[in-house]
Amino acid sequence: MEHHIIAEMIEPGGDTLKEWHMIRAGEEEAMCGRVIDLSAEKLPSEAWGTDRARPFCHTCGALFLREVP
Template sequence: MEFQLRAEYAEGTTPPRSGEARDTTWHMTEAGEARALCGRDLDPASETRPAEAWGTEAAESFCRSCGAQYLRQGQ
């Protein structure tokens, strides 16, 4: 199974048109999906990053629940 990171933006903000997302929490999703492993439904238009960014500065701050579920998947 393939995974990706998907951004959740701070309440009241929308995905940026360009540049790096700000005030985000990164969640892990199955590739192409908008539902995070923690069960949160995310905006399908939100920024995504490769799963390999998990655990790096590029994925700060990361949802701990998603991290636990991702590790349980054997990744």
């Protein structure tokens, strides 16, 4: 299963990051169930756990950990 990290902005289309979420490739909502603007900035899933991907959604992080060997 392929994943991406996607930004949730405080305002849709805005410049201020709220937090990062994990999303499965081809899906339209984050693993925590939040609907994300798919045009927002993305990071590769390898960035999870790095400073680049902070703050990170706790729910997405926990679900991702269970899904990735």
